[in-house]
Amino acid sequence: MLKTDQTIEPTPPPGAAADWTIDQGWESYAPAEHATWDRLFARQTAMLPGRVVPAFLEGVALAGLDRPGIPDFGALSERLMKATGWQVLAVPGLVPEPVFFEHLAHRRFVAGNFIRRPDQLDYLQEPDIFHDVFGHVPLLAHPAFADYMQAYGEGGLRALEKGAIDRLARLYWYTVEFGLIRDGDDCRLYGAGIVSSYGESMFALDDPSPNRIGFDLRRVMRTRYRIDDYQQNYFVIDSFDDLLRQTIETDFAPLYQEIATQPDYEPGELAPGDVIITRGTQAYALAKD
Template structure:
C-alpha cells in the first residue's frame, strides 16, 4: 500500500502546476502492465463490497475503470468531466504541495504515469496510477465531493502561503487518504489509500488492535500520521456530510 500522496516539501520557487504535467504515454504500457491493473482492480473491487462508502461504488460504475487494463486518461476524462467538471493529468512523480493543491483548486487531479510491478502488488512506497485512479477518481465523480475537493484545494493553497501546510496535509490524510466514516450504522472506508490497498482495507475496519477515534476537523489537524507503514490510528467521521463540510469549510 502507498503511504504518500502527490505531495512533497514546500518550495518557494515552485512553478505553476502545469509544469508538472507530462504525457501519460499510454502506448508504452506493456501487456503485463495492463494485466497487473486488471488483477488489482478485480481483487480490490471484490474486497471493498460492503466495506466502502456507497458513493465510491456508485462512482466506480460511472467512470468505467474495470476491464481493458490501465485507463487512458483522455477516455477517462471524457466520462469524468461531464459528471463533475474534474479531469486527470499525468505526472512523473510527487508534486510539491503548492502545485498539488493548486491542481485541486483547478479541478485537476494528478495521476502517476507508471504502475507497480507484479512483485509490488501489495505495497509500493510511491503512489502509482492504480492508487491515483482507482482510489481517487470514483469519489471525484460525485458532484458534492468534487465541489468540496475544489474548495479544499483553494484552502490548501492559502494555508501553505500562511505557513499552515502541516495542518492542511493532516486534514487531507485523515479524510481523503485514510479516513473512515459511519454510513447506515456501519463502519466504512472513505480514503483512497485504504480503497486501493489490499492489505490495509480490511485491517482498517476489522483489526481490534488498531485505534479508531472520532473525526473532527480540529482532531484531524492535530493528529500526526505515519507515511511509511500501515496506520496505527484512523479517524472516523460521523457521516459523509461531516467530511464534505470539513473539506468545504475553513481550516481549523
Template sequence: MGQAPVVYGQSDRPPRGDYSRAQDDYTCAQDYAAYTEADHDTYRRLYARQKALLPGLASQAFIDALPSLGVEDRIPRFEDINQRLRQATGWEIVAVPGLIPEVPFFSLLANRKFPVTDWIRKPEEFDYVVEPDIFHDLFGHVPLLFNPVIADYVQRYGQGGLKAERLGACEMLSRLYWYTIEFGLIREQGEIRAYGAGILSSSGELQHAVTSPLPQRLPLSLERTMRTRYKIDTYQQTYFVIDDFQQLFDMTEGDFTPVYAALRGLPELAADARD
C-alpha cells in the first residue's frame, strides 16, 4: 500500500499529500474527520468569493450546475456529491492524495471516475496555491461533470490519453486538456465566458481571461492547441475559444494518430506565440 509522490513542472518543495494512503490506482478514502474548522472556513470563504465573481464571466452552464455540489459553508462529503453525480451522468469523484501519474489519471477518467485532491490549502495560500487542492478540483471541475456533453468529453479524453501514452504523445494531448478543461473559454450569446477549472477557481485569472485586453483568444484548433506550450506559474497568455460544448466532443471523435504524426514534424509554439 502507498505510492510515490508525483511532480509536474518545477518546484522548490516536495509535493504535498500523504501518498502512503494511496492504493494501486492512487485513490484513497476521503479522510473527512481530518478537516479542521479552519479548513472548512477556508473552503467557505473561497466558495463565497468565487461564486460572487461568476455572473458575466463564467459559462451559464457552469453557473447552473454549481448548486449540484451541495453545501457551500463547509467541505462537502464526496459520497453526498456522488449520489447526485451518478444519477446525472454516471460519473463519480474519488479522493487522491495529490497529483497522480498520467496512466492512472487517464484510466480513472476512462472509467468515469474523476480524481479530487482531498487536502485544502492553508490560509496563507488563500489567493494562490501551487498544486491543485480540493477547492480547485471540486469547485472548478466537478460542476460541469453534471453536464452530459462535458461528462462524455472527459471520458473520451481519458480513453484517448491511454492511447496517447502508448504512442508517446502525452505531451501533445496534455495541452488539449490544459487549454480546454483547465483554461477553456466559450462563446455564449456573442460574449466570451470561462468554463475551464483553472480559470473558474481563480479570482484573478477569471477576470484576466475574460476581460483583459492582454491575452489573445483564438478559435479552438486541435493542431494549434497541441503545438502550444503553456505556463503553470503565470496567467495564460493564450486562450482558445469554443462555440459550444458539443464542439469538444465532436473534435475528439476521430483517431488522433495521424494528427500526432503530422505535428511531430512541426515546431512547438511558445505560450505567448501570436497568430
C-alpha cells in the first residue's frame, strides 16, 4: 500500500539512516521465511497468466524474481538499474510522506524487509516484502510505468506544499495499488495490491460486485477508498503511456483548487459522466455491511 504515515515522527528509528533506509539483512532470513515467499510466489504465478498485464510477467523474469527464495535487494537493484534506473531499498516500515516521495522522485522504491507469517497468507494489514517486491517491482522494469512512478514522487513533493496529499493518495491507490488496464475488450490486472493478493486477483476481474470504470483523473481524486477489504470501484486505464501522459501534462495546482470545492464520491458510488465498463451489483459489500 502507500508506504507513508502522516502520524509518525520525522526522526528515523534506531538503526535507520537519515533517509529511513536500513540493511535488508538478507542473510538473516530463516528457511521457513524463504519457503513462505516461494509458496506465495508459486500460488500467484500459477493464476496470474491471462489475468495480469503481460508487462508484469515480463518484469518478474527481468528482475529475477522467478528464482527461489526472498530476493536480495542488491542483486534486484542491479537488474532494475540496467533496465530503467530504479533501485529497491529496505525500510523498517511506514515512512513519513516527504521521505517516501523523495525516494520515488529519485527512482528509489522503498520496501519492507519482513515477510508475513504462514497464517497470514491471505491477508496482512501492513504491506510486507511480498506485497512490496512481488507486487510493485515487476512494473518498475516497464519504461512508461517507471517514469510514472518517478513523476508521482515529484508530484507528491509538490502536493505536500499544497496540502493536497489526500487527493494524490487516491491516485496512487486506484492506479499503483488497485488499477486495471484495458486489453482489447477485456481488462487485465496491474495494481500491486491486487496482483499480490490471491483473492482480489480473482475478485477484481471475475466477481459481479465491483464497478469497473474508465479512468478519469478528477473522478479518481474525488473518490474515497476502502483499506480493509476488496475495492468496490476499480478504475481502468487505457495504457501506461496514457497514464504517464495525463500525469505529466496536468497542472495539478488548479486541479486541487477545483476539486477542493466539490463533494467526494463514496466507495461503490457511480458518478455522472462515468464510462462504465461493468456496472457492479455491490453484493459483496452489501453482504458485509
